[in-house]
Amino acid sequence: QLQLQESGPGLVKSSETLSLTCTVSGGSINSRIYYWGWVRQPPGKGLQWLGSISYSGTTYYNPSLNSRVTISVDKSKNQFSLGLNSVTAADTAVYYCVRPLYCSGGTCIDYWGQGTLVTVSS
Amino acid sequence: EIVMTQSPATLSVSPGERATLSCRASQSISSNLAWYQQKPGQGPRLLVYGASTRATGIPARFSGSGSVTDFTLTISSLQSEDFAVYYCQQYNNWPWTFGQGTRVEIK
Numbered sequence: 001q002l003q004l005q006e007s008g009p010g011l012v013k014s015s016e017t018l019s020l021t022c023t024v025s026g027g028s029i030n031s032r033i034y035y036w037g038w039v040r041q042p043p044g045k046g047l048q049w050l051g052s053i054s055y056s057g058t059t060y061y062n063p064s065l066n067s068r069v070t071i072s073v074d075k076s077k078n079q080f081s082l083g084l085n086s087v088t089a090a091d092t093a094v095y096y097c098v099r100p101l102y103c104s105g106g107t108c109i110d111y112w113g114q115g116t117l118v119t120v121s122s
Numbered sequence: 123e124i125v126m127t128q129s130p131a132t133l134s135v136s137p138g139e140r141a142t143l144s145c146r147a148s149q150s151i152s153s154n155l156a157w158y159q160q161k162p163g164q165g166p167r168l169l170v171y172g173a174s175t176r177a178t179g180i181p182a183r184f185s186g187s188g189s190v191t192d193f194t195l196t197i198s199s200l201q202s203e204d205f206a207v208y209y210c211q212q213y214n215n216w217p218w219t220f221g222q223g224t225r226v227e228i229k
Contacts, residue, residue, distance in 0.1 A: 047166065047209060047220040062217040064123070096165055101156060101213055108156075108172065112165040 002027040004097045004113035012091075014122045018084040022097030022113060029078045031055055036080045037100050038071065040093040041115070052100055053080060087120045094118075124148050124212050128221035134229040141197040143224045145210035150190050154214035157186055157195045160223075161206045169208075170195065200226070 008020035022036070029036065037052030051061040053071045061069050070083040084091060095118055099111040125148040135141045145155065153173040158166035168177040170186035173193055183198040197204055205228055210221040 046222045047211075049218045049220075060216050064217070100218075101168070101171060103171070106175075107178070108168075108175070109178065110168055115165050 002099065002111045004099065004111055006095060006097050006113045006116040008116065008118070010117060011119050011121055012087055014088055014120055015086055018082070018087050018091060018095075018118055018120070020082045020095055020097070020116065020118070022080050022082075024078045024080070024099075029055070029073060029080065030075050033104075034102055035060075035100050036071075036073065037098045038069075038082045039096045039098050039112075040091075041096070042090075042093045050082065050084070052098075089120050089122070092118065092120045123217060124151060124215050124219050126210055126212055126219050126221035128208075128210055128224050130224060131222070132225045132227060134227050135200050136229045137202060138199050139229075141200055141204075141226055143195040143197075143208055143210075143226075145188075145193040145195070145221050147191045147193075147212055151212040151214035153189050154212055155186075155188070155193050156211045156213060157184075158209045158211060158220075159204075159206045160209065166209060197226075 003025045005023045012018045032055050035052040035054050038050040041047050051071045053059045068085050073080045094115040096115045097113040101108050101110040127146045129144045155173045157170040160166045169180050174186045185196045187194050207223045207225050209223050
């Protein structure tokens with residue numbers, strides 16, 4: 001069973017860079033068919049896709065983040081990472097790492113980490 | 123960006139009753155629509171994909187329907203564990219986008 005686990009600082013200062021890592025276990029990140037991504041949820045609010053990355057490094061970022069987001073993969077560690085620069089209080093959220101919905105043979109599945117709360121302080 | 127609009131924001135239902143949740147896309151998304159359930163302190167759980175296919179392990183009381191721009195999630199007979207927030211999400215165009223959620227609460 002694939003498992004994803006987020007890690008990183010729970011408190012980041014305003015204007016600095018938020019950095020999180022997702023460790024994948026129970027499967028390899030080294031797959032040509034899967035993407036890996038990040039979703040966030042501000043307290044009491046809805047969900048927002050931040051971006052995703054493929055095995056080969058192809059990235060898709062949410063344009064609403066104005067180029068502040070970077071996602072990378074470390075195949076040797078079976079991890080992928082999120083960077084979000086110039087953070088403000090509006091970036092305070094629970095951040096989830098996700099293996100996005102993938103469909104094969106008519107069956108689709110996704111995997112989510114448990115989420116980690118990151119608070120941006122002034 | 124495709125905007126997903128869910129209604130109602132809150133639905134008050136008695137256990138055993140039917141709940142009907144709606145989701146509308148701002149443009150055609152074919153059948154590339156998923157429904158998620160989220161309980162407090164937990165991540166989202168996939169219920170339905172392809173607008174109408176239940177994910178593995180999801181009870182038959184959950185059913186999805188619709189296509190193009192209008193979609194519905196029906197819970198035929200609400201159980202206590204079904205009281206939660208439900209989100210629709212389109213995966214037809216990047217960025218994938220979620221609706222704002224419908225909270226299903228006990229009446």
